[in-house]
Amino acid sequence: MTKVVAITGASNGMGFAAAELFAKEGWIVYGGARRVEKIPNAEHIHALKLDVTDHTSNQAFIDTIFQQEKRIDVLINNAGYGEYGPVEDISLDNARRQFETNFFGAADLAQLVLPIIRAQKSGRIINISSIGGDVYMPLGAYYHATKAALQQWSDSLDIEIAPFGVRSLVIQPGGTQSAWSDIALAHARENLKTDSVYTTLVDKVSALLTANEHTSGASSEDLAQVFYKAATDTRPKRRYFNTLSDRAMVWLARSCPRDFKKLFMTVLNYLGNRALKKR
Template structure:
């Protein structure tokens, strides 16, 4: 019997590559996304329309999988985005939508799959957070808040359901070689008020994200492999990191918050000076 995985946000990036990887390894994959036409069309992949902010959509997604496959072995809560912007400027409706997508969508889908996983006496819920659940930068306050919430929620869930053979796991990617940073900064620009005093800050943060994420970030393929490890590991870990540097940054931010803050500010000032010299 093929194992069954449900993957949200399967139309691009990590979710797209994860759908292909699980299918290539013989899993029956159900990929969900709003842009259903962009989900990979390969053997073993079933593309379903999904809006994680809509309970009815989530319910149909899970019910369809159970009707066709009869079980769900792994749920990967991957759907998410960065609603960047200054706290003073960003509309709270946009901040609420960030939570609906990055946090409450995962919570809703998990509630829907837990009864079948308990009945199976097995299952894994893999919650895709970010090192941004522990580290932070300007303009990303609501994004970081959603990821921090997801991590603590996942840990609490794991303590509740482990007794039933079900595990809740967190994956924390760092910078990725993708368009994530460009989308986040596009949202930040939209969230600026007229004549905002934070425009220069946006330019600096945008330079940091676009430069580093494309130069040293992890590929979507390597992060999909990390998802697969989390889904199949015989000894389940509470956290999964792509690299030692990602793990080290999280350790620094949690263990030495002032040192992390001072270090980030020093790097940020250096980048500001370099940008000024370049006339940016």
């Protein structure tokens, strides 16, 4: 039986690469995104308009897939972005938008797909979080909050649905070779108030994120392989990481918070001050 996967945020980055990989492996792929024209145009990939912050859009996405295929094997909640900015400066409207996209969109889609996969007695909901669900940095307070919420929600859901033969899993990517940091930092600058005291901090964080993604970021194709592993493992794990260093960073932040903060601040100040001197 050919399996069916629904992938949100399929118009770029990890979601785009995952859509291509699943199709190559013989799955029927339904990719959802607001920019539907940017979803891969390939055999076995069906592009659907989707805004995860709109319940009607989410309902149409799941209904269309089920009506056409009569089953859904995997839902990958990949849509998300970084609404960066200082807590003192960022508006709560923007913070709420971050939660609507990164957390409540996933929760809405899960509620819509659960009756289908429960009836099948098989299926997986794969939630794309980040090492940022455990690791943190300045300017990302609301982003990190959404990812931490997604992880705790997923763990609770997993316990609830396991008796029905279905699972809820989490993938935690680290730095990626994508436009993610550029978008997050653009938001950070947009969210700065006039004459904000946090301008220098934004410059430092910008230097840190740019250095990380250009030197050690994973490719979208690397992470698509992690998506596929989570979807197909015979004994699925509660958490998936791309690299040992990603796993180690999460361990350090959770188990040795003082050491993590000291290490982070050392790197932030070194890279940030070096970038500022080059101006």
